[in-house]
Amino acid sequence: MKITLHVTPDITPRPLVAEVILETRVLLNIDWASVKPKGGGGEVAIDVPHDQYDQVAAAFEKRGATITALVQPVIKDDDECVNCGACISVCPTGVISFRDDWSVQMDLEKCVQCGACVTMCPHAALKVGKY
Numbered sequence: 001m002k003i004t005l006h007v008t009p010d011i012t013p014r015p016l017v018a019e020v021i022l023e024t025r026v027l028l029n030i031d032w033a034s035v036k037p038k039g040g041g042g043e044v045a046i047d048v049p050h051d052q053y054d055q056v057a058a059a060f061e062k063r064g065a066t067i068t069a070l071v072q073p074v075i076k077d078d079d080e081c082v083n084c085g086a087c088i089s090v091c092p093t094g095v096i097s098f099r100d101d102w103s104v105q106m107d108l109e110k111c112v113q114c115g116a117c118v119t120m121c122p123h124a125a126l127k128v129g130k131y
């Protein structure tokens with residue numbers, strides 16, 4: 001599952017992700033990070049195994065960070081989607097594919113929220129989910 005880690009300026013310099021990996025022994029995949037310069041705070045989007053979410057969240061929270069879980073990284077409006085497949089070729093992680101009946105399906109566990117599919121869609125059927 002996807003989470004966003006919110007860090008305040010006082011804890012930004014700490015290697016929080018490395019500390020949590022070492023403590024929990026859970027391998028975390030960073031999708032993207034946005035940290036303000038000059039000691040500002042920031043956000044880091046991380047992929048966490050579902051069954052280890054509680055353990056990882058507790059380890060971050062005891063270090064002063066806050067966590068927001070993302071239920072759906074990309075939302076598709078099925079009323080707008082015409083199953084053209086334009087979004088399939090631009091997705092860097094293979095989230096989107098055709099079913100046997102040529103309708104489009106999404107494996108959202110693989111999504112890194114890059115937004116490429118949103119830009120490509122000619123029917124504005126896609127939007128990036130918010131944390």
Ligand code: SF4
Pocket residue numbers: 074090091092093094095096110111112113114115116117118
């Ligand atoms: S946001 Fe990026 S990774 Fe996610 S489905 Fe769209 S193209 Fe793929």
Ligand code: SF4
Pocket residue numbers: 076080081082083084085086087088104120121122123124125126
């Ligand atoms: S590009 Fe848009 S309309 Fe085409 S298959 Fe993807 S979501 Fe549907």
